[in-house]
Amino acid sequence: MRKYETVFISDPDLQDQARADLFDKVKNIIAQKNGVFLNFDEWGNKKLAYEINKKLRGHYTCVTYGGTGDLIKELERNFRLSDDVMKFMTLLLSDDVTAEQLEKEALEIENQSKQIEETEKKAVEEKVVEEETSKEVEEVEETEKKTE
């Protein structure tokens, strides 16, 4: 098994649903060909350094996965046929990785992303609490001034 990374540029004006369908298609192909899906890194809409298909912006996505050469052929065939994908580039990250190692990595990445989500939630909650306490403090000060 080899570890690959594919960066593809999709249409920036795509609707959310259509984009989700595209991502599901990619995941399905990886699963079909017995590949190990690792990570989906969305860089979002970015300005392109030059025009592609007369467009100045593109939505970048980076998929990391493990698989064989057949998987790559199938993925690239689908990218070429699809109208939404403007450009794609596949890179080999490492050779000779076992499926177990990749599955461990996949779990680690999931855990990391969950942790990040939890910390973000906590940060949002803390901000809300801080705002409330600062408002209370202001109210207290105002009442004190009035009594004086």
Added chain:
Amino acid sequence: MYNNRRNQKGGGKNKFYQRRKICRFCVDNDLEINYKTPKALRQFITERGKIIPRRITGTCAKHQRQLTVAIKQSRQLALLPFVGRPMY
């Protein structure tokens, strides 16, 4: 004495004694050469988009080769331009 040696090597024409530059990637092992970071790579291309030779930037041969590969990969992905200034 050291100065004389350098002048002799250049055949007597090397009037501009250039300070030997250090490869910044050899010094700092944390600096990653990656096609995904166009901001970092932009230091190594000219305004026109051409790759700067290593005798000017001072990088060593090994890292210059890695840089070239990374710059060409990011050009393919429209993160860096082939010609001209980047649009951003």
